[in-house]
Amino acid sequence: MADLDSFECKSCKIGLTNIFSHLTLDELDKITIQKHCKIFKPGDTIYRQTNHLSGFFCIEKGIVKIYKTGPKGRPQIIRFAKKGDIIGYRSVLSKEAACTTAVALTETLACQVSSNVLFDLIYHNASFSMEIMKMACDELGEANDYIMDLAQKTVKERLAEVLIKLCEDFGLDEDNILQIPLTREDLAGMVGTATESLIRQLADLKKDDLIELKGRKIKIQNIAELKRIAAGF
Amino acid sequence: MADLDSFECKSCKIGLTNIFSHLTLDELDKITIQKHCKIFKPGDTIYRQTNHLSGFFCIEKGIVKIYKTGPKGRPQIIRFAKKGDIIGYRSVLSKEAACTTAVALTETLACQVSSNVLFDLIYHNASFSMEIMKMACDELGEANDYIMDLAQKTVKERLAEVLIKLCEDFGLDEDNILQIPLTREDLAGMVGTATESLIRQLADLKKDDLIELKGRKIKIQNIAELKRIAAGF
C-alpha cells in the first residue's frame, strides 16, 4: 500500500469544508509533513479513555463511535464522528487524558496531527482558532441538549430524537434507509437505555408505521411524526 | 449608588485568577470602557433561553443558576456559576441564541462585555484565546461526564456526586455546611429527578449519617462514603 502519510493536505477535499479551510497552503504543508494517517478496521480502537493523546485526529473516511465507559462497564455513546470531523481535540486542548474511547464502526481512515502543530496554528492563525472554538461550543450546546433529554424525556422520545439526529448526520438512501449500520446495542448506548428496552421501543415505532426494520437497516417512514415524538410534549 | 461601570477591570481582583489574567493592561482598559455592570437580586434573570446576547458576562459576586427549560416546562440545571466565572460565552461564540437561562440565586454583580470586544481580544491575543478554548473544553468534559451519569447512575449516586461537586465548587464552612443555599427543587433540578425523589434520597443519606439537614443547610459528615456512592459500583 502507498504511504498514507505522504498524501498532501492541501489537495485533500475534506480540508475545504471543515476547520482546515481557514489555513494557508503553507500551514497545510506543515501538517502534511508531520501527520500520521492510519486505516482502522471495524472494531479497531483509535484512542482509549485515560490515554494521553499526542494529537487530535481528522477523519478522512468512515464512521467512528465515541463513548465513555460507565462505572458498571456499560458504554455510553457520546456521539458518532464521520468524514471531516475532528476527534480527540478536547483532550489535547485541556491537556488531560482522553475522557472517551473512539472505535471505528466501519473501515476508517484517520490522520493524527500532533499537539505542537495544533497549538502553533492556534497561536498564529486567529480564524482557525475561532473555528476550533466554535466547534467546541457547538459540541457543548449539543451536550447540554442531551443532558436535558436524558433527564426529562422517555426512552421512546429519546429514540425518536436519536433517529432524527442520525438522519441529519448520516442521511438516508433512495429507499429512506438510514446510512449508518448500528447494532441494537450501539443504538441503545446512544439512547441511553438497555438493549431490550430499545428493541421494544423500536417495535413500537414500527407498529405505528413510523419506521420499518430489516435487520440493521432502519427505514424512516414518517419523519414528521418522529419529530413530534422527539419534541416530547 | 456609584456608577458600577466606572470601576476599572485592571484593579479587579477577579481578573487575576480567571481568563482575564492573560490580558494586557491596555486590553483590560478596553473592557473597562465599554462593559456594563449590573446588580441582580435573587430571582432576577440575567439572560433567558432564546435571547440573543450582545456579550458574555463575568460574575463579580454571587451565585447564578444556569438551566434549560424542558419540553414539559421542567427546568434542568446545567451548572451553577460563581465569582470569577464566565457565562453566556457559548452563545456569543456560536452566534446562536442562548440555549440556557441564567438566574441569580443570591445577590449578584455581573459585568457584560460586548461580543465585539471578545472577538477583538480573541483575534489579537492568542493566550487569551487559548484560555477560552480550555474553558469550553473543560465544560464539555464535564458535560460528557454528566451525560454518562444521567444515563447510567441511580438518583442516589447522582445526588452523592452533586453534593461532592458542590463541595468542590462552593466549599464548606467551619461546621462542614455547604456554602450554597439551594431549595430542594433546585437540588432536584441539578440531580435530574423529581423533588420528592430527591427528598427521599436526602433522607436516606441522613439516615446513614452521611449528611445532616437543617432546613436548607446541608452538613457533610462523611465525604469519603459519599464519594464511594458517587462512583457507583
Add this chain to the structure above:
DNA sequence: CGGATCTTTGATTTCCTTCAATTTAGGTGG
C-alpha cells in the same frame, strides 16, 4: 453447516414518578 453473536420476546422486579395530603418554614404586616 455449525458455532457464535446478535436480536427478540416474556416475566419479574426495581426504581422512580406522580398525585394527594400534611407539616414545616420563611417572610410580612399588624
Add this chain to the structure above:
DNA sequence: CCACCTAAATTGAAGGAAATCAAAGATCCG
C-alpha cells in the same frame, strides 16, 4: 414579637416506565 399567609418541604400510596433475568429465535460468517 406574634399571628398569619404563602411557599417549600415532607410523607404516603399507587402506578408506570424501564432494568434485569432468562430463554428462544434469527443471522452472520467462516
